[in-house]
Amino acid sequence: MDKHRGSKRTLVIGLVLAVVFDTAGQLLWKFIAETLPSTAALWPTVDAMLRQPLILVLVGIFLCQLMNWLKVLEHADLSYAQPITSLSYVSVCAFSAHLFGEHIGPAKAAGILCIFSGVWLVSQSKPLGDSGSRK
Amino acid sequence: MSVTLVGVLLVIVSSVIEGFGQVCLKQSSIASTGKYRWIVLGVSLFIFEALFYTGALQRLDISTAYPLGALSFVSVTLFSRWMLNETVDRGRWIGLTLIVCGAALVVAQP
Numbered sequence: 001m002d003k004h005r006g007s008k009r010t011l012v013i014g015l016v017l018a019v020v021f022d023t024a025g026q027l028l029w030k031f032i033a034e035t036l037p038s039t040a041a042l043w044p045t046v047d048a049m050l051r052q053p054l055i056l057v058l059v060g061i062f063l064c065q066l067m068n069w070l071k072v073l074e075h076a077d078l079s080y081a082q083p084i085t086s087l088s089y090v091s092v093c094a095f096s097a098h099l100f101g102e103h104i105g106p107a108k109a110a111g112i113l114c115i116f117s118g119v120w121l122v123s124q125s126k127p128l129g130d131s132g133s134r135k
Numbered sequence: 136m137s138v139t140l141v142g143v144l145l146v147i148v149s150s151v152i153e154g155f156g157q158v159c160l161k162q163s164s165i166a167s168t169g170k171y172r173w174i175v176l177g178v179s180l181f182i183f184e185a186l187f188y189t190g191a192l193q194r195l196d197i198s199t200a201y202p203l204g205a206l207s208f209v210s211v212t213l214f215s216r217w218m219l220n221e222t223v224d225r226g227r228w229i230g231l232t233l234i235v236c237g238a239a240l241v242v243a244q245p
Contacts (some may be wrong), residue, residue, distance in 0.1 A: 029192060062226075074164050077219075078221065097229075105244045111238065115202055115233070118231060118236075
């Protein structure tokens, strides 16, 4: 019983951390993309990315996200855990308006609300299905 | 082809790659042997996806590109069902439909 409760707590903490890492990573990624030269060529873009010092911070955030994510997947099915992290769709858009001055019009706001509702529905299932309980 | 359309296409391609990459990570957690092979494949796919997504971020607002990335739910669910035999109930299918409609609304006013 205690083991089950501890596992659930670990899962909840892991999912919250996943949203935080997602939001921070996406906002920094957009900031870095803004500093890159506007070219369709692949190599100049990769080269400019590698010369951008902030890319190390971004990689650090994604490494933390990966370690956390692997831990989450030990406790839940992928098709359960992955949708929950999409709460960051709301947080990223909220911060984008403040940090980058992006305009969130009615259609986009309705779209985000629609995605949020979809996520809520998708999340209404148990963490481990048949494939998970087989391990 | 407009800059916005190229950006949207880049997000769609990166979403499909993410779907397969996520399944690889889940495989690493359930495989009895070759766990690290799945992790290496998954991480390699994410690096590939990152290049496409960076291209999209250069062309689109983050408040457009990131919600569009929700299309990865469709690919994750299809790959999870196909490769991991995970159960997908009707509620989840309805949720995915809402997400696709939401993505369409976001594209309508990028």
